[in-house]
Amino acid sequence: MALAIWPVRRETEVLAAHLAAHLNAVVHRPWQQAGRQFDAFGAAFAGARAWIMIGAVGIASRFLAGLPHDKHTDPAVVVLDDAARFAVALLGGHEGGANALAYAVARATGAVPVVTTATEAVKPLTLGIGCRRGVDEDQIAAAVTHALAGRALADVREVATVDLKADETGLLAFCEAHALPLRVFARADLAGRAYVTQASDWVQRSVGLPGVCEPCALLASPRGELIVPKTALNGVTVAVVEDRGWAAGGRA
Secondary structure (H helix, E strand, O other), X not given: XXXXXEEOOHHHHHHHHHHHHHHOOEEOOHHHOOOOHHHHHHHHHHHOOEEEEEOOHXXXXXXXXXXXXXXXXXXXXXXXXXXXXXXXXXXXXXXXXXXXXXXXXXXXXXXXXXXXXXXXXXXXXXXXXXXXXXXXXXXXXHHHHHHHOOOOHHXXXXXXEEHHHOOOHHHHHHHHHOOOOEEEEOHHHHHOOOOOOOOOHHHHHHHOOOOXXXXXXXXXXXXXXXXXXXXXXXXXXXXXXXXXXXXXXXXX
């Protein structure tokens, strides 16, 4: 079993089914089984490559007590709260793929991905990207290189875009090629923080927003500073935000 979902409460069964449909996962329904959930989860734990637990982090920690043995072989675990507000990579961030899974859960539900591994925490840059339909991976890469202007791609923590671009193949290919997590924001959320240095009439007509790349980058990195306003190259727009928080040596 590749990916499994464990909703702790029956009330989250609809949310579990939504995730299963989007992520090709199997849903367990522990309320249909006899005995304690703790025991049932313990028996099933090693049978999946990764788990999404729907419930509180505290109860997930109790479910996992005594189960993990080796970070190279243990299943990854992401915890999603009942209201789908936060997707927390709890176990197996790198080796198990929980960090990437947290972003996948976030894209499917609108949750905020929570990744706490040190490697990601020290990467200060966030890219906001907008693009015309059908741009390819090379166009995305060229526009990003242009916007970074000598800064290393290794300094980028994540890429952010609007929901209309969530399935853009060139953008997805670029993120996959460089192991960059893609965060997707709903247009309604971006409209609440629609800061742009230069509004675009075309984007307003097409997307219903004055801009995409700048508000995406700023919303993804709320402590950050816009260090590269919107740059455009061959149908791709990129903005760069730098996190000025603790990890970057400053104060939050």
